[in-house]
Amino acid sequence: MVKKVAKRVSRQKRLLAASLALAVSCTLVGVSHADGALPELEINAAKAELGKRLFFDKRISGDAAISCATCHMPENGYSTNEALSPGYPGNGHFRNSIGLINTAHKKTWLHDGRLGTNLNDVTREMITEDYIMNMDMRIMQERVKQDPKYIEMFEAAGYGEPSNGSVRKAIPEYLKTLTSRGAPYDTGSMSDSAKAGEVVFNEKGCASCHSGALFTDGKAHNTGVPENFDVFLDPMNHQAFIAFTMFQGVENYMALKRDPGAYVQWKKADGSNMGTFMTPSLRELTQTAPYMHNGMLASLGDVVEFYNNGGGEDSNKDSAMQSLEMTNQEKADLVAFLESLSGEALTGPEHVWTEAYPEEYPVIEDWVNQAN
Amino acid sequence: MSILKQQSLPSLLAATLVVGSVAGFGSVAIAGSAAPVLEPLDSISMPIPPDNKQTDAKIALGKQLFFDPRLGGDASISCSSCHDPEQGWAWAEDFSRGYPGTVHWRNSQTIINSQYMGRQFWAGAAASGEKQAPSAAKGGVAGNGENDIMEARLALIPEYVTAFNEVFGDEWPLIGNAWRAIASYERTLVQTDTPLDNFLKGDASALSEEQVRGKAVFEGKGGCISCHNGALATNEEYVNIGVPPNVRWQEDGLAQITFRFEQYAKGQTEEGYRHAKSDWGLYYRTKNKWDRSKFRVPSLRYTMYTAPYMHNGVFYTLEEVVDFYDAGGMDSEGRTTLFPENKDARIQPLGLSDDEKADLITFLEAFSGEEMIIDKPSLPEYKALFTEAELKEVKK
Numbered sequence: 001m002v003k004k005v006a007k008r009v010s011r012q013k014r015l016l017a018a019s020l021a022l023a024v025s026c027t028l029v030g031v032s033h034a035d036g037a038l039p040e041l042e043i044n045a046a047k048a049e050l051g052k053r054l055f056f057d058k059r060i061s062g063d064a065a066i067s068c069a070t071c072h073m074p075e076n077g078y079s080t081n082e083a084l085s086p087g088y089p090g091n092g093h094f095r096n097s098i099g100l101i102n103t104a105h106k107k108t109w110l111h112d113g114r115l116g117t118n119l120n121d122v123t124r125e126m127i128t129e130d131y132i133m134n135m136d137m138r139i140m141q142e143r144v145k146q147d148p149k150y151i152e153m154f155e156a157a158g159y160g161e162p163s164n165g166s167v168r169k170a171i172p173e174y175l176k177t178l179t180s181r182g183a184p185y186d187t188g189s190m191s192d193s194a195k196a197g198e199v200v201f202n203e204k205g206c207a208s209c210h211s212g213a214l215f216t217d218g219k220a221h222n223t224g225v226p227e228n229f230d231v232f233l234d235p236m237n238h239q240a241f242i243a244f245t246m247f248q249g250v251e252n253y254m255a256l257k258r259d260p261g262a263y264v265q266w267k268k269a270d271g272s273n274m275g276t277f278m279t280p281s282l283r284e285l286t287q288t289a290p291y292m293h294n295g296m297l298a299s300l301g302d303v304v305e306f307y308n309n310g311g312g313e314d315s316n317k318d319s320a321m322q323s324l325e326m327t328n329q330e331k332a333d334l335v336a337f338l339e340s341l342s343g344e345a346l347t348g349p350e351h352v353w354t355e356a357y358p359e360e361y362p363v364i365e366d367w368v369n370q371a372n
Numbered sequence: 373m374s375i376l377k378q379q380s381l382p383s384l385l386a387a388t389l390v391v392g393s394v395a396g397f398g399s400v401a402i403a404g405s406a407a408p409v410l411e412p413l414d415s416i417s418m419p420i421p422p423d424n425k426q427t428d429a430k431i432a433l434g435k436q437l438f439f440d441p442r443l444g445g446d447a448s449i450s451c452s453s454c455h456d457p458e459q460g461w462a463w464a465e466d467f468s469r470g471y472p473g474t475v476h477w478r479n480s481q482t483i484i485n486s487q488y489m490g491r492q493f494w495a496g497a498a499a500s501g502e503k504q505a506p507s508a509a510k511g512g513v514a515g516n517g518e519n520d521i522m523e524a525r526l527a528l529i530p531e532y533v534t535a536f537n538e539v540f541g542d543e544w545p546l547i548g549n550a551w552r553a554i555a556s557y558e559r560t561l562v563q564t565d566t567p568l569d570n571f572l573k574g575d576a577s578a579l580s581e582e583q584v585r586g587k588a589v590f591e592g593k594g595g596c597i598s599c600h601n602g603a604l605a606t607n608e609e610y611v612n613i614g615v616p617p618n619v620r621w622q623e624d625g626l627a628q629i630t631f632r633f634e635q636y637a638k639g640q641t642e643e644g645y646r647h648a649k650s651d652w653g654l655y656y657r658t659k660n661k662w663d664r665s666k667f668r669v670p671s672l673r674y675t676m677y678t679a680p681y682m683h684n685g686v687f688y689t690l691e692e693v694v695d696f697y698d699a700g701g702m703d704s705e706g707r708t709t710l711f712p713e714n715k716d717a718r719i720q721p722l723g724l725s726d727d728e729k730a731d732l733i734t735f736l737e738a739f740s741g742e743e744m745i746i747d748k749p750s751l752p753e754y755k756a757l758f759t760e761a762e763l764k765e766v767k768k
Contacts, residue, residue: 059473061473062445062446062471062473062512062516063445063446063448063471063472063473063516064472064473065446065472065473088445088446089446089447089448090442090444090445090446090447090448091447091521091525130445130517130518130520130521131521134445134446134516134518136512136516136633138512138633138636138637139474139512139513139629139630139633142629142630142632142633142636143629145629145632146625146626146628146629224768227763227766229760229763232756232757232758232763233756233758233760233763234756235528235754235755235756235757236754238524238528238756238757239521239524239525239527239528239754240521240524241524242520242523242524242527242528243518243520243521243523243524244520246520246523246524247520254527254544254757257758257762257763257766258766258768275768313768314768315767315768316768360625360626361625361626361628361629362625363622363623363624363625363628364625364628367621367622367628367649368622368649371646371647372631372632372635372645372646372647372648
């Protein structure tokens with residue numbers, strides 16, 4: 001695993017030179033693909049392999065009915081393919097689960113950015129939150145300890161005896177392996193239309209928020225994305241929304257008819273950060289439709305049209321959101337550029353656990369004489 | 373007989389003690405103290421907490437909530453899933469069924485008459501029905517629910533919103549009041565007309581001859597009365613009677629998972645977690661080593677419908693239970709508690725004859741009346757809180 005990452009990076013370095021040359025030829029100041037290279041991540045293969053088995057294991061959820069991959073589907077860029085994530089059995093959800101490719105490169109997580117520490121914390125939140133996986137981690141730990149394959153893998157990973165703490169380390173290690181691979185933008189194989197789209201991207205101001213290696217400024221903005229009424233009209237989704245806003249301490253949550261977004265982070269008294277959401281990465285978009293925090297936009301064409309119209313309606317809308325007056329050609333080129341930021345699907349056995357899990361927990365033999 | 377009849381009068385409870393000691397009650401009389409006796413259930417009144425008075429509307433709401441699976445983690449199991457009216461308001465396997473993907477580690481106890489008890493759960497971990505209900509609904513191997521999602525669900529069920537408002541004055545249903553309503557409903561689940569009750573109240577024909585003989589064994593040679601006395605047929609003390617660990621922990625991977633989890637969840641030392649091979653019962657509350665594997669003496673009422681028996685359901689028939697006591701607290705294979713030093717000194721081989729055992733078992737059946745089967749309530753449905761028109765009107 002480590003070796004393969006190193007190889008990919010050296011390929012990126014070669015591409016850097018080409019990118020620089022391109023930037024110069026475009027006569028664009030301050031734009032080069034040198035900014036775009038994702039930094040190398042050191043990956044411990046044994047830990048990542050363990051994390052992979054955990055990521056696809058339904059026994060990691062309360063009633064053993066869903067795994068991380070239920071909402072983060074490999075064939076959909078590790079996001080959900082419907083507008084709203086399915087959530088835990090017995091309830092729905094109120095947001096679109098984010099694609100996890102490159103998540104290890106982020107500094108802040110979730111659409112509202114409420115977790116800014118590390119993926120260990122994000123993993124804990126996803127596993128234990130009642131409307132997501134609803135798992136008592138003490139039970140999870142004992143389930144893991146009941147599977148000899150896990151005991152072997154935790155040992156091989158250097159974690160010793162399985163514990164919920166090391167589950168929360170192993171899954172992030174696996175997530176490091178989900179890094180963009182083969183995007184034309186990185187490989188220097190962008191089409192002419194994509195190249196033209198990159199110019200549009202920069203000239204029309206997309207890059208003011210979608211900047212850096214991940215094409216995100218890591219900040220929350222209000223672009224006026226319309227509410228997804230299914231959040232409120234379907235009681236299964238609405239109950240998850242109510243549970244979430246209640247838990248986050250959002251005042252008057254029963255009357256709330258909009259997603260507060262990053263407001264939950266610092267709850268500005270004037271409400272000016274109501275409906276702000278973290279700028280998403282633009283990498284791997286071709287794999288992760290639908291788009292926006294609530295899946296309201298079905299295609300990249302819709303997204304470009306949304307921005308062309310200056311976004312949606314909201315009194316808190318970012319002033320940078322202005323109508324762009326793009327020609328059809330510019331729109332098409334912009335879509336082509338966005339598509340060039342997407343690489344291969346990570347759906348092979350290198351990334352997806354394919355072995356069957358035991359149907360029953362094997363019994364620990366001679367239990368009376370074994371230390372628990 | 374006339375003395376027993378007098379004892380059925382609640383106003384004479386104090387006098388009962390005097391009468392009991394004076395009358396002597398044969399072989400079970402203990403010098404200098406009142407001899408324990410059985411009493412009819414309606415000789416005591418249901419304790420009603422002053423902050424949770426019974427009302428018809430509250431009881432009706434509690435009944436719906438008792439059967440509503442939305443008061444659980446994945447909305448698939450309710451209180452009634454493990455306390456099934458058709459399984460004696462309990463669960464007819466050794467361990468309760470548990471949350472999907474788990475199995476419990478203790479036997480599910482019947483709801484019938486449970487609210488007379490001073491404390492709830494096998495080791496008395498909850499002080500009231502109001503405290504027992506959330507503990508079960510939220511426990512990882514029971515309901516696995518969380519307050520916020522369960523409260524959110526109630527808010528989207530208009531019939532509940534109205535009922536919580538009428539009963540508790542809640543603007544939106546508060547989850548704490550759901551437990552109050554459930555406890556109120558459970559306080560209505562009582563059975564006061566068993567053959568034993570009728571007998572104790574003066575109907576000599578309520579027990580058969582065999583049962584009357586069995587009663588003599590119960591109160592005499594069997595010594596059962598020393599713990600199983602009073603109106604509930606329990607003194608509610610915590611006693612280690614020698615029940616062996618359930619062998620299922622040696623044979624069932626899922627049960628092994630829960631066993632270890634419970635050591636965590638109930639509070640154990642590292643040493644205890646590593647080496648416990650049985651349920652330490654009252655120890656988890658007191659952390660006293662002399663409390664290991666002590667459990668509250670269960671009521672004998674309604675037991676005809678609540679097999680299997682004991683905190684871990686190791687005995688599937690009353691015959692096995694009687695044989696266990698007859699052997700001095702040992703099962704048919706000679707297995708007993710892992711803490712024999714804590715075993716109650718009163719548990720000794722009894723030397724009961726086959727006839728005495730048969731009479732005793734027949735008498736135990738007199739603690740149960742008709743099976744209490746009810747029509748399950750219809751459950752109200754979710755409804756969207758807002759209309760699409762209301763959502764469209766929002767000015768953002």
